[in-house]
Amino acid sequence: xxxxxxxxxxxxxxxxxLSAMNDIIKLNCDRRIRRGEWRxxxxxxxxxRAERFExxxxxxxxxxxxxxxGSSAGRNGHRNWGIHFFSSSLPPGFSDLFNTAGFEAQKxxxxxxxxxxxxxxxxxxxxxxxxxxxxxxxxxxxxEGGAEYMAVxxxxxxxxxxxxxxxxxxxxxxxxxxxxxxxxLRNAIDNKTNLCPNIAFKDVDYENHCGYLAYDLGSWxxxxxxxxxxxxxxxxxxYKNNEQLGWEGAFSLTYGMPSEEFxxxxxxxxxxxxxxxxxxxxxxxxxxxxEDQLAIxxxxxxxxxx
Numbered sequence: 451x452x453x454x455x456x457x458x459x460x461x462x463x464x465x466x467x468l469s470a471m472n473d474i475i476k477l478n479c480d481r482r483i484r485r486g487e488w489r490x491x492x493x494x495x496x497x498x499r500a501e502r503f504e505x506x507x508x509x510x511x512x513x514x515x516x517x518x519x520g521s522s523a524g525r526n527g528h529r530n531w532g533i534h535f536f537s538s539s540l541p542p543g544f545s546d547l548f549n550t551a552g553f554e555a556q557k558x559x560x561x562x563x564x565x566x567x568x569x570x571x572x573x574x575x576x577x578x579x580x581x582x583x584x585x586x587x588x589x590x591x592x593x594e595g596g597a598e599y600m601a602v603x604x605x606x607x608x609x610x611x612x613x614x615x616x617x618x619x620x621x622x623x624x625x626x627x628x629x630x631x632x633x634x635l636r637n638a639i640d641n642k643t644n645l646c647p648n649i650a651f652k653d654v655d656y657e658n659h660c661g662y663l664a665y666d667l668g669s670w671x672x673x674x675x676x677x678x679x680x681x682x683x684x685x686x687x688x689y690k691n692n693e694q695l696g697w698e699g700a701f702s703l704t705y706g707m708p709s710e711e712f713x714x715x716x717x718x719x720x721x722x723x724x725x726x727x728x729x730x731x732x733x734x735x736x737x738x739x740x741e742d743q744l745a746i747x748x749x750x751x752x753x754x755x756x
Contacts, residue, residue: 461538476491523558592671596668627751641662642667
């Protein structure tokens, strides 16, 4: 309802029980064979999928045993099957075993679904081209940051419009989108300044230790672009031209400037601190305060609960 129907899709959620995991491994394999996508459950891709499900089961089991929130979800293909294929470990927000807000798991579902929106506009069947060719699909920050920002805004809009009912369980944290975005900004600045000072934002990807900057700083990059050029321009202009023009061409057409110019402009908006020894000072004292930065967010995010 928020972005349109980009089905068909499958969303597989793996719990923590070994027998249940084995049941869905068999269910998935039977489905793949019935649809003509696999020949047997012993072929390489089937074995890799079973290993992926086991990894997800273990992820959830470790989180439950330790009491520390941990989960993983992702879109894993498959254009060549004619579907979007998602898999997820136990979503902490949907369980009463953790105090994390239930809405956090709902937001994650929005994040993953927006990957379906993104990939539906890319016609290649090559997984390598989709995930590694930044000139085609774009850098990691654009894909992950876009999905994260649109998920926060889209889920908040759906909640406000009554299309989505917030999961509220006794003892769970309350979802606060403004606080979430503020935390993302603070976390991104801290990590970029102290952990990844030598990795440019545009080069952040899944292969380096700064990968999570793509989610936190990337969501703010999209917030900045949406504020400056309008909330609908990503879907109405960028993705409609991505396949034909490539990422850089579609970016320039949509936002009226090449990406290199945007990076400089966005750096000024973030107002990166300057680190000297153990002291951190502002490079632009009095400019772009936290209040200024939060003010660019949509009203649905800034109307936080008390």
